[in-house]
Amino acid sequence: MSVDTKKPTVSTSSNWWKWFDFRARKAGGWAFILNRIAGLALVLYLSMHLVVLGRLTQGEQAWHDFLAFTENPIIKIGEFLVIAAGIFHGLNGIRIGLATFGNSAAQQKAIFYVVLVLSILGSAVFAYRLFI
Template sequence: MLQETRALHPVRRRGWKGWFAVRKRHLGYVAFALNRLTGLGLVLYLIIHLVVLSMLARGPETWDAFIELAKSPAFLLLDVILLAGILFHGLNGLRVILVGLGIGVHRHKELFWGLMLLAAILFIFGAWGFLVV
């Protein structure tokens, strides 16, 4: 009888949208949401990357034309965005691994900001390398 009654009750479950419902949430939740977002972005990049590599099979003209496009400022800006995603996902992922193993659980916010400082430094160097050098 209880089960029958329950079947009538809707469950307010946000599903994957709940991952990104960061309003009023704390740092760990925001980091979780960004990790998901950057993870999805990196998967998308991987697919695009494989599609681009398939151009090699179409001959040198096609590939050379793509390389010209890849050197354009707009494309280099996409590389910079990719770098930001990689750095965030990688270094926050390191935090998740450490905390997930019980290391620094109650210092996870300090760990996050420390690793993000490292990410920012690496990003500045990397972006400078992409856009200036």
């Protein structure tokens, strides 16, 4: 059977909805999605963090009020998600760097699983210190 070399390997038709079709997604696809979600979450957190730091200009009482507000469990869950996203995104970034500039492309799937395990362990340690 001959291979049609003119046919594009990536479809250019409007198939954006395939992003949400998880059936054919492999480890590399999941790694990419998780990395993007974590990266965007960190951008969102950084924006909120800068806004919150603006409270420092409103005096000591405003800052203490804000610190009291952070005892809220929803904020604590948010803190946990930021740390989990940071750990995963940082470790996965190293994996991407190694695969891009090093010679670990063939092992990238195995390294992704190591990144996942380390991220879960690191997040669990943080969760223990935060919630227990």
